[in-house]
Structure formats: C-alpha cells, structure tokens
Amino acid sequence: MPGTYEDETREVESSGSAARSGLPASRPAIALSYVILLVGVAIALVPFLYVVSTSLKETTSLFSYPPDWIPSPIYWGNFESLFADHPFVRWTFNTLFVAGAVTVLKLWFDTMAGYALAKMEFTGRRGVALLFLLSVAIPISALIIPLFFVVRYLGLLNTYWALILPPLANPLGIFMARSFIVGIPDNLEDSARLDGASEFTIYRKIVLPLIRPGLVVLGMFTFMLQYTSFIWPLIAVQDSERQVLAVGISGLQSAFLQDWGLLSAAMLLAAIPITLVFLLVQKAFVVNDLSGALKE
Amino acid sequence: MTDVDTGLSSTQLTLSPEEHRRLRRRYRRRTTLTAYAFLGPNLLAFIAFLLIPVVWLFVSTFRTGGVLGPAEFVGLDNWRDTFADPLARTSIRNTVVYSAMAIPAVFIIAMVLALALRTISRGSAPIRVALYLPTLQPAVVAAFIFAFVLHPDFGVINYAIRGLGGDPINFLGDTSLALPTIAGIEVWRGTGFWTMMFLAGLTALPSELYHAAEIDGAGAIRRFLRLTLPLLRPTFYFAVIFATIVNLQLFDSVFALTDGGPVNSTISVSLYIYRSLFLFGDIGFGATLSFLLVITVLVLTGLQTFLLRDRK
Structure with a gap:
C-alpha cells in the first residue's frame, strides 16, 4: 500500500510538512475534540471533588438532602483521626520507600540485562530471551500462594524485603530497556572498547546517559505499578x-x-505524592512509546 | 603509519587456523561470562520469585495437604475437584465476562480521547494530566471513590436519579449490575493510561502518509480505518497483551467493594485463589486454580501474538 504513495510523499516533503503526524485539523474537528476532552476531564475529575468534599464533612452529615458540595463549617476531624488513630504516616513512608527501592533496583537490573540482550553475542542468548518473554505473560496473582511459601521459607514475611524482592522478577522492564538500547549505534561502543573501556564502563558511561529519556518513562511506570x-x-x-x-x-x-x-x-492524602511525582516527569510520557518493548 | 599497518596484518597472517579458533572460543567464553554477569541480578530474582513458584505450582497441583500436615501425592484429584467446583467455574466465567466488557470499552474510549488530543494544538498538557489522575490511584482507591459516587443513599448518581423521579439503583448490590459496575470503575481508572499509550503511538506515525492519503481524497474515517489502525498494529499488540494479563487478574476492586458478592456475581479467579490460601488447609486446590490461570494467560497471549504480530 505505501508504495503507491511514494511520489506524492516526496512532493509533500519538499513543501515542508508539519512535524506532527496527521493533518492540520479543520475547525469543527477541533471544536468537537475539545468537547470530547472536556467531558473526559469532567468524568475523570468530578469523583475526586466528591472525595475532597466528603473528607471535609462529618460522616453523619453525608445523609442530608440536598447534599452540600461545599461543606460549612469545614470539619477537620477526619484528618485528625487519620493521624491520631492510624499509622497513616508510616503507610505513606512504607509505600514511598518500597516503590522507590523497587524502581531504583529494577532500573539498574533491567538496563544491565537489557544491555546484555541487546548488544552481546553469547551462548544461550535466545534461550534467556525466550524464557523472559514467556514469563512476561505469567500473572503475579496466580503466584501468590507459592510466593507466600518462598518468602516464608526465606524468613522474610512481614519485612520490607518481602515487598521489594518479588517484584524484581517481573521481566517486562528488561524488554523495554532492551528496546531503548538496541537503537544505540554499535560503533559508539566499539570505539570506547578500542580505548580499553570495560563492558561495565561502556554500560555506565555511554549506554545509561543515552537512554535517560526512556528510563524516566520506565521508572515512572515501575513506580506507579x-x-x-x-x-x-x-x-x-x-x-x-x-x-x-x-x-x-x-x-x-x-x-x-x-x-x-x-x-x-486517607484517599485524598494518598493521591498527593504520586501526583507530584507524575507532574515532575509527565512531559516525558508523550514522547516515549513503551509499546516498543515487544517489537522484535 | 604504514609500518603499524603491516605489523598488524602480519600478526594476523601468522595465526594458524587452529590458534584462530582457540582465540575465537576464548573471546566467546569471555563475552558469555560478561553477559551472564550483567544478567545475574535479574536471573536470580527470576529463579527465586518466578521460576521456582511456577514449578512449585505445577507440582502442587498433584498433591494435597502441605500447610498443616505433610504433602501427599494425589494424582489428578485436584484437577477433577477444580473443574467440578461450581464456584471455580463461576469465578472463571466472571473474570472472562469482566475482561470482555472492560478491555474493549477502555480501548475505544482511550482511542477517541487520544485522537481528540492529537487534533487540538493548545491546552493539551493540563488535559493529559487530568485524564491521567485516575490511573495514578491504587485500584482500591478508585473502588472506594465509586463506592461514594454510586452509593444508594447519598451517591451523586442516585441523587440525580431521584431528582429525576426514579428509584435509586443499588449498583453494587444487584447481581446483574455488580460486575458491569466493577468493569466501569476499572475503565475509569484505566482510560488515562491507554489514552497516553495510544497518543504516543499516534504521535510516532509518519505524517507523510497522511498528506498523501488526503491528496488521494481519503476522508477522515477512511484514513483512520485504512491507515491509522494498521500502522498502530505494534501499539495494539502490546496493548491487547498487557490488558489481557492485567485484567484476568481482577482482584483489588472486588476485594474492596463486594468481596465476590452479591451471591458470587463478582467473584474472580484471583479472589478465589486468595480465599483458598487462607480458608482451606489444603493448598492443592488453590494451586490448581492458579496454574489454570497461568495457562489461560499464556495461551491467550500466545494466540494474540499469533494474530496481531507484524508479519514480515
């Protein structure tokens, strides 16, 4: 199909096309798009407003009819009780600590493995890649029973290790890292190798800096999961x-x-840290397409 | 300069074929060692927390006991029990029906939003953040949010229904509505993720083809069906596989909202596995159900790979 377009393509290119894919949209199309997006944004956000409103009311006043969207007076008792009666600060710390540790370790391990799979010729490469690929499709919730016994056997139940170690086995990140690294031209590494750089130096000094944009997305994805x-x-x-x-x-x-x-x-406060992290990295989300991971 | 060149080539020429092979082998051995050093941490985690659990699952499907007493080999009893168990069948049916509702719905909505985002040129950053906010929440949080919104007494939807003169609907208490409601909640949470995924796919498409198609007089719908959809095949491949793996594990929202009820209308395979771990002294049944889930996901993703992957 694309072959027939070749001539026209050249013509359009010479006239200087927009960098954006698709076409400059017509006015009605743009208007319709805004309407659709506003509806989408409203559906995404209104439930949160409901949470904000409810968190500032006494639960007993919920049943009043008609409902007040803006509570008066504002009631802070829910937040006080959350901090006084429940280890909410600990939960937040635990979540950030575990998610942070998993993200850092996974980025490190996955880029190392991705580098080996992308750039090294070694015995058993196809076998290892196939093993990882098959295990992408193994659902974690089907493994909870054996994982429970493995972690109990290791004496790690009820520890941070129990939360940090098992997620490291998820192989999806390896393929994402590999897809970022495959794109790096070989001669960059080869010239470093001629200069006597070890594989680890090449990985750390050449590969990692070059794939940083992809790592931001992979890191955010891991952190969010x-x-x-x-x-x-x-x-x-x-x-x-x-x-x-x-x-x-x-x-x-x-x-x-x-x-x-x-x-x-509790839900309102729990939403804040992850939202802040997302705001920090959200620009990188649009440019990078994680689906490249499973392309061969 | 020339001296160095000749020096090098003469050294190469003096290598006997045998020596050459030996050096080659040594080089290969060294690369292999380095490669496994790089793969090491991942392989370790993989063996401890994926390979051993899967093998353990498989072995456990032929055994009984193991939690309180010693394990005992029982042949295919667990498999017979699992297939004969009506609740196991219900949980499988619910999980499949749920996925069949949630995945197409979230894909269609996300695609429409992604196309709209690509069409506009101003204000897309805050819109993207707003759309992504539900995706950032844990599924239990999304579930509780909708427990309010849909609450029969004070939920905003039921205020609206009562305001219009209707009877309040107990979304999560009705056997025929509970599962679609759960699917709806997961669609709400998943839309942002898939919108960004499809938008990234759309942004990466070559613009030249579109100009060419317009010159050829292809309308917007025709361009979408004939050009965009086929070009997005790699994105769809990833999306379908990933969505299948995630959705067949439905657990969080049913655990938080309905605990499988009313009358088991929302019990999912994962929820039943979870229950079997704590409720029965016998792990054989839960292991068999788990292994069945592993096989189902593997077969489905294999099938999707066969159908959707780029053919060269």
Missing part, C-alpha cells in the same frame, strides 16, 4: 506498621461501620 500494588502486600505483610497505603486504606473500612469521611481523607 508499585505504588498501586495491592494483592501481594496484602498477603506478605500482616503487621499494620509495615503495610503500604493501598492495603492500609482498604483496612479503614469494615463491613459494619463505614466511616466515609475518614476514608476520603
């Missing part, structure tokens, strides 16, 4: 002091008493 992980922390950690936010918050409600105000306060 870890920040939102639930089923494994739920099983691996029983001690509330060691628990992460998602599990801690889910424990705030019980079947008989639902303190919606308290729950909202």
